[in-house]
Amino acid sequence: MASWTAEVIVVGAGPVGLSLAAELRLAGAEPLVLERLAEPSGQRKSRGIGPLAAEALRRRGLGARLSAYQPERGAQKKREHGSEKDHFAWIHKIDPSLQEEPGRRGILIWQPDLEAVLGGHAAGLGVTVRRGHTVTGLAQDEDGVTGTVATPDGGRRLRAAYVVGCDGGRSTVRKLAGFAFPGTPPLMTARQAHAGVGDLGALPPPGRLPGGMLLHGPGGIGTFDFGDTHERHEGPVTVEELRASVRRVAGAEVTITRMDGALRFTDQARQAETYRLDRVLLAGDAAHVHSPNGGQGLNLGLMDAVNLGWKLAAQVRGTAPEGLLDSYTSERHPAGAAVLHNTRAQSALMLPGPHTDALRDIVADLMDIPDVNRYFGQLLSGLATRYAFPYATPDAHPLTGTHVPDLLLTLETDVGREVPLSGLTTGGRPLLAAPAGDPAVGVAARWRDRVEVAEVTSVGHPSLAAALVRPDGAVAWARVPGRPSDIALLEAALRTWFGGPS
Numbered sequence: 415m416a417s418w419t420a421e422v423i424v425v426g427a428g429p430v431g432l433s434l435a436a437e438l439r440l441a442g443a444e445p446l447v448l449e450r451l452a453e454p455s456g457q458r459k460s461r462g463i464g465p466l467a468a469e470a471l472r473r474r475g476l477g478a479r480l481s482a483y484q485p486e487r488g489a490q491k492k493r494e495h496g497s498e499k500d501h502f503a504w505i506h507k508i509d510p511s512l513q514e515e516p517g518r519r520g521i522l523i524w525q526p527d528l529e530a531v532l533g534g535h536a537a538g539l540g541v542t543v544r545r546g547h548t549v550t551g552l553a554q555d556e557d558g559v560t561g562t563v564a565t566p567d568g569g570r571r572l573r574a575a576y577v578v579g580c581d582g583g584r585s586t587v588r589k590l591a592g593f594a595f596p597g598t599p600p601l602m603t604a605r606q607a608h609a610g611v612g613d614l615g616a617l618p619p620p621g622r623l624p625g626g627m628l629l630h631g632p633g634g635i636g637t638f639d640f641g642d643t644h645e646r647h648e649g650p651v652t653v654e655e656l657r658a659s660v661r662r663v664a665g666a667e668v669t670i671t672r673m674d675g676a677l678r679f680t681d682q683a684r685q686a687e688t689y690r691l692d693r694v695l696l697a698g699d700a701a702h703v704h705s706p707n708g709g710q711g712l713n714l715g716l717m718d719a720v721n722l723g724w725k726l727a728a729q730v731r732g733t734a735p736e737g738l739l740d741s742y743t744s745e746r747h748p749a750g751a752a753v754l755h756n757t758r759a760q761s762a763l764m765l766p767g768p769h770t771d772a773l774r775d776i777v778a779d780l781m782d783i784p785d786v787n788r789y790f791g792q793l794l795s796g797l798a799t800r801y802a803f804p805y806a807t808p809d810a811h812p813l814t815g816t817h818v819p820d821l822l823l824t825l826e827t828d829v830g831r832e833v834p835l836s837g838l839t840t841g842g843r844p845l846l847a848a849p850a851g852d853p854a855v856g857v858a859a860r861w862r863d864r865v866e867v868a869e870v871t872s873v874g875h876p877s878l879a880a881a882l883v884r885p886d887g888a889v890a891w892a893r894v895p896g897r898p899s900d901i902a903l904l905e906a907a908l909r910t911w912f913g914g915p916s
């Protein structure tokens with residue numbers, strides 16, 4: 415068996431693995447990505463990414479590349495859903511214009527296009543992706559992890575300081591490393607296909623039916639089948655399987671004349687108990703699975719990647735302060751649990767029957783109340799995510815632990831030039847934005863080898879006069895206008911995330 419080494423092995427070149435590898439590279443670690451598929455699958459799973467993930471990718475300079483897909487996808491979404499409003503349990507009432515921060519929106523892009531953009535970004539940073547490499551074995555000891563990999567040229571063994579499983583919902587890494595993965599079994603199985611249906615007229619209109627939910631339109635058909643609660647389906651969706659599901663849900667026989675791009679998924683909701691077992695970590699679907707209702711999987715998984723990248727890079731470089739790597743689980747596990755919770759609620763609201771019909775009517779009426787509409791919008795956007803930082807006192811700025819929007823900073827130098835925060839964070843380093851005379855600038859100067867400082871006349875946010883932003887966009891410290899900077903708190907933040915001063 416041949417052998418090679420890397421600092422971090424990332425298993426899986428899906429969106430999360432590619433993002434994590436890019437983040438590791440930016441923060442100075444040497445990742446190697448192993449992907450079992452010889453070519454990207456091209457599966458049109460995700461239709462877009464949520465606002466937190468969109469902002470995170472904009473902070474790495476990918477905004478223009480991603481937004482180029484938006485107009486085409488927007489038109490398609492309107493055609494297919496009949497509405498530009500977002501839905502909770504397929505109640506299409508979440509109104510973007512009613513949201514507290516309507517400017518903080520996701521990006522509509524099909525998953526294969528997203529993967530192409532992320533693949534290009536990672537390659538541009540020098541990340542190596544080895545395709546046709548399937549991880550089949552894993553053993554960790556005090557110094558590192560040894561993986562067994564099946565390749566087109568035979569079996570290989572490799573060694574790395576850390577391994578991260580970004581290998582999807584059925585994660586091999588998760589199983590091999592022994593992560594507990596508790597949760598709830600499926601209430602339904604969903605199937606979606608680009609398909610020619612010979613006798614669409616034989617079908618009831620799209621909507622709720624005694625056996626589940628039926629969706630159909632020109633060029634496609636799908637079911638949410640509450641009569642199928644198998645935990646584990648294998649192999650691609652067959653024509654007969656799809657016809658049987660339509661029969662169960664709608665009581666109708668259909669002829670499928672052609673089918674491609676068929677997907678099957680369930681609403682089982684499971685989450686790894688911890689995201690780290692010593693030298694093996696999990697991110698993305700490998701760490702949490704749930705129904706795709708509300709399109710939240712990538713908002714969650716990509717934020718796992720940006721949370722973990724700089725922390726794990728510091729760990730392998732030997733510069734991580736005590737507890738930094740474990741803050742990955744303590745910050746990201748609650749964010750995942752919140753998504754599982756709301757997807758379970760959506761499944762409950764989709765159960766067939768008159769009792770759920772009545773409940774849906776009441777929820778739909780409630781969603782007409784603007785505050786309730788905002789509540790549902792926040793639930794799905796993840797914008798309410800707030801990390802509990804160990805040093806944050808009750809006096810800390812209320813935005814501490816939340817993710818910063820793309821602030822428009824007015825620079826002190828450069829005669830008042832305005833730049834978006836995302837224009838200053840492409841290198842992946844933390845950033846302090848503060849007025850020139852603010853004592854915070856002097857404090858951060860002691861961390862100048864690790865922290866960027868932007869002297870500004872305005873931070874571009876009504877409740878912020880200065881802010882320290884971590885590489886993942888979390889507000890580590892901030893000051894409100896009209897109050898002096900709490901220097902002790904700023905120092906605590908800098909030490910907690912980046913270690914002692916140089």
Ligand SMILES: Cc1cc2nc3c(=O)[nH]c(=O)nc-3n(C[C@H](O)[C@H](O)[C@H](O)COP(=O)(O)OP(=O)(O)OC[C@H]3O[C@@H](n4cnc5c(N)ncnc54)[C@H](O)[C@@H]3O)c2cc1C
Pocket residue numbers: 425426427428429430431448449450451458459460461462463464525547548549550580581582583585586587606677678679697698699700706708709710711712713715
């Ligand atoms: C129908 C559907 C619609 C969805 N819509 C949305 C949406 O609109 N918005 C949203 O945010 N999310 C959506 N999701 C969820 C989203 O697709 C997932 O959350 C996302 O794919 C997770 O990315 P990942 O990188 O964690 O895992 P994956 O995309 O599953 O990637 C894992 C990679 O690991 C590789 N791999 C697996 N095992 C091994 C191994 N042993 N060795 C090497 N490589 C391995 C796989 O080949 C794969 O390339 C949807 C999901 C479905 C099913």
